[in-house]
Amino acid sequence: MKKFETFTGVVCAVDRANIDTDALIPKEHLKSIKRTGFGSALFSDWRYNDDGSDNAEFVLNQPKAQGASILVGRNNFGCGSSREHAVWAVAQQGFKVVIAPIEGDIPGFADIFRNNCVKNGVLTVQLSSEQVDRIFEMAMADEPLEATINLDEQKVSFKEVEFTFEVDQAVKEKLLKGLDDIAESLLLEDEISGFESRHNTQLSTA
Amino acid sequence: MEKTLFDKIWDEHVIKELPGGEVLLYIDRHLVHEVTSPQAFEGLRLQNRTVRHPELTFATTDHNVPTDSRTEITDPVAKAQVDALAQNCVDNGITFYGMESDKQGVVHIIGPEQGITLPGTTVVCGDSHTATHGAFGAIAFGIGTSEVEHVLATQTLRQKKPLQYKVEFKGRVPTGVTAKDMVLELIGEIGTAGGTGCAFEFCGEAIEALSMEGRLTVCNMAIEAGARAGLIAPDQTTIDYVTVEDRPFAPKDGELEESIEYWKTLYSDDDAVFDKTLVIDVEKLEPQVTWGTSPGMVTGINSTVPQLDAVAEYSPEDVRTALDYMGLEPGMKMTDIKIDTVFIGSCTNGRIEDLREAAKVMEGKQVADGVRVLVVPGSEKVRYQAEAERLDRIFHEAGAEWRYAGCSMCLAMNPDKLKDKERCASTSNRNFEGRQGRGGRTHLVSPVMAAAAAIAGHFVDVREQV
Numbered sequence: 001m002k003k004f005e006t007f008t009g010v011v012c013a014v015d016r017a018n019i020d021t022d023a024l025i026p027k028e029h030l031k032s033i034k035r036t037g038f039g040s041a042l043f044s045d046w047r048y049n050d051d052g053s054d055n056a057e058f059v060l061n062q063p064k065a066q067g068a069s070i071l072v073g074r075n076n077f078g079c080g081s082s083r084e085h086a087v088w089a090v091a092q093q094g095f096k097v098v099i100a101p102i103e104g105d106i107p108g109f110a111d112i113f114r115n116n117c118v119k120n121g122v123l124t125v126q127l128s129s130e131q132v133d134r135i136f137e138m139a140m141a142d143e144p145l146e147a148t149i150n151l152d153e154q155k156v157s158f159k160e161v162e163f164t165f166e167v168d169q170a171v172k173e174k175l176l177k178g179l180d181d182i183a184e185s186l187l188l189e190d191e192i193s194g195f196e197s198r199h200n201t202q203l204s205t206a
Numbered sequence: 207m208e209k210t211l212f213d214k215i216w217d218e219h220v221i222k223e224l225p226g227g228e229v230l231l232y233i234d235r236h237l238v239h240e241v242t243s244p245q246a247f248e249g250l251r252l253q254n255r256t257v258r259h260p261e262l263t264f265a266t267t268d269h270n271v272p273t274d275s276r277t278e279i280t281d282p283v284a285k286a287q288v289d290a291l292a293q294n295c296v297d298n299g300i301t302f303y304g305m306e307s308d309k310q311g312v313v314h315i316i317g318p319e320q321g322i323t324l325p326g327t328t329v330v331c332g333d334s335h336t337a338t339h340g341a342f343g344a345i346a347f348g349i350g351t352s353e354v355e356h357v358l359a360t361q362t363l364r365q366k367k368p369l370q371y372k373v374e375f376k377g378r379v380p381t382g383v384t385a386k387d388m389v390l391e392l393i394g395e396i397g398t399a400g401g402t403g404c405a406f407e408f409c410g411e412a413i414e415a416l417s418m419e420g421r422l423t424v425c426n427m428a429i430e431a432g433a434r435a436g437l438i439a440p441d442q443t444t445i446d447y448v449t450v451e452d453r454p455f456a457p458k459d460g461e462l463e464e465s466i467e468y469w470k471t472l473y474s475d476d477d478a479v480f481d482k483t484l485v486i487d488v489e490k491l492e493p494q495v496t497w498g499t500s501p502g503m504v505t506g507i508n509s510t511v512p513q514l515d516a517v518a519e520y521s522p523e524d525v526r527t528a529l530d531y532m533g534l535e536p537g538m539k540m541t542d543i544k545i546d547t548v549f550i551g552s553c554t555n556g557r558i559e560d561l562r563e564a565a566k567v568m569e570g571k572q573v574a575d576g577v578r579v580l581v582v583p584g585s586e587k588v589r590y591q592a593e594a595e596r597l598d599r600i601f602h603e604a605g606a607e608w609r610y611a612g613c614s615m616c617l618a619m620n621p622d623k624l625k626d627k628e629r630c631a632s633t634s635n636r637n638f639e640g641r642q643g644r645g646g647r648t649h650l651v652s653p654v655m656a657a658a659a660a661i662a663g664h665f666v667d668v669r670e671q672v
Contacts, residue, residue, distance in 0.1 A: 169226045
């Protein structure tokens with residue numbers, strides 16, 4: 001996996017709560033057996049008109065969001081299915097970071113989506129609802145909104161304002177070092193074999 | 207140290223604590239379907255890695271398969287995906303129940319049926335509804351494709367232990383109110399993110415009174431409340447399910463006795479500590495119907511579509527957007543909502559008991575004019591059982607379509623789809639925009655409520671109809 005490096009990019013802010021995985025990538029795009037080619041399917045029900053042309057109303061199609069690499073949504077982002085295709089679509093559309101707010105006891109991200117992001121080098125940043133409101137306000141302008149994401153320092157910086165964010169230390173290390181989980185786990189072969197020799201899986205050979 | 211049910215199973219499966227708060231967790235059963243696995247097998251091939259335990263891995267094809275015929279898949283892209291799974295299973299020595307198999311079915315239906323799912327095990331699948339298997343007292347959760355690849359290669363996962371959330375269903379449900387209504391009530395109360403970061407333990411009199419089928423329905427929708435897992439402590443109902451019928455992969459004889467001894471230790475100790483707790487009184491629970499585009503947008507059948515500012519877990523804007531999509535207005539009676547389609551099936555409600563209950567409501571009656579009704583058994587085993595009990599005849603005579611097993615209109619990857627603005631009473635688990643077809647409008651209900659709506663042509667309190 002590629003290492004996550006500090007970068008400056010353009011924001012695309014989609015003002016909806018509970019953006020589910022069916023919205024991120026509708027099921028007709030799940031039939032591929034490849035890991036690539038999902039970028040154009042991101043948000044396809046909202047992004048395209050019935051005739052396949054771009055829906056000019058949808059923010060991703062607006063000039064200010066062209067080339068965007070920072071996706072901002074509302075709480076419970078990525079709820080629904082476990083389809084990693086949703087993260088592949090986000091990443092292959094060019095997004096490296098997704099930002100969503102914690103509002104009361106409603107977290108920014110659904111568990112499986114957040115987990116799948118880490119596996120694909122995509123950083124999820126949870127901010128307060130006031131901070132995310134501020135980003136939506138700044139993103140209302142016609143000009144593209146730029147931000148710098150520094151994972152090492154845990155900062156999101158805009159021209160006018162800077163926010164710090166919390167991050168799970170295991171996640172931070174994986175992203176910064178670009179670690180491959182499977183390779184790391186295979187190094188633990190002795191522990192796994194040792195465990196297997198004393199563990200009962202209860203399987204009957206039919 | 208007092209332990210919860212979850213703690214006991216988790217501790218049995220921790221291989222090693224890892225830096226950063228994760229553990230390396232052993233996985234006893236890996237279920238695989240065609241949609242979320244091809245890229246994982248491809249990843250193994252590219253790295254020259256092999257499947258560590260093919261005998262602990264079980265595959266079927268459910269999402270893409272047509273349910274009106276078992277002869278061929280006409281969609282070439284869907285066929286390629288199903289063929290890829292079949293080939294991957296041959297190449298890696300994995301048990302595979304393809305479209306032609308009498309054991310094929312929705313992955314979460316066949317796990318329990320075949321004795322693959324057992325109390326005290328860890329079960330994963332590249333599918334969020336893997337929570338279903340927790341009904342046996344197993345730690346079962348959905349994973350993404352990268353994690354599928356990790357399990358194939360290592361039979362382990364790197365996991366952080368979730369928080370633990372005890373949900374007690376107190377009292378007894380009224381007649382006509384089902385497991386589906388219990389879990390919809392929960393989601394309505396805490397919202398679709400209420401359980402995020404947690405594993406539920408469901409307990410209480412109303413849970414103990416449920417059959418295995420009902421318990422599977424409750425755990426199935428744990429993910430709709432945000433929790434990756436939902437568990438129920440095994441009891442005699444669980445043991446009977448595993449031992450009374452033939453479950454090919456369940457332990458036998460001496461091994462079975464040893465397992466049952468272990469299963470009897472699987473309960474939360476009296477003083478075990480939970481991070482969160484909730485008590486839901488079900489004595490007055492009504493049959494539930496969703497009105498919006500999130501499973502938490504739900505109300506009782508004798509209620510009305512809510513006012514924009516009257517829904518605790520959703521903002522007025524969210525409610526407005528949902529009602530616009532659904533073509534509904536605040537204040538409408540739920541019983542005035544007319545339907546075009548009824549879908550009875552899915553990993554939530556495609557088991558034999560669901561079909562029996564739906565058939566009872568439809569027996570000797572006729573489906574309302576203009577309403578299309580699809581009854582899709584959750585597995586081929588369920589289909590044979592239903593046909594042996596002549597349930598298929600009841601559905602046919604009422605004017606419903608009787609199908610082969612598959613996920614079907616739950617997510618509409620196969621040809622069973624809603625058209626734009628078509629309204630469906632569905633026993634499935636998600637009412638997201640476009641879930642059952644672009645522009646389609648989904649209302650989640652129990653099997654008996656779906657059957658009652660099929661007869662009436664609109665939602666109706668099933669208790670008034672039978």
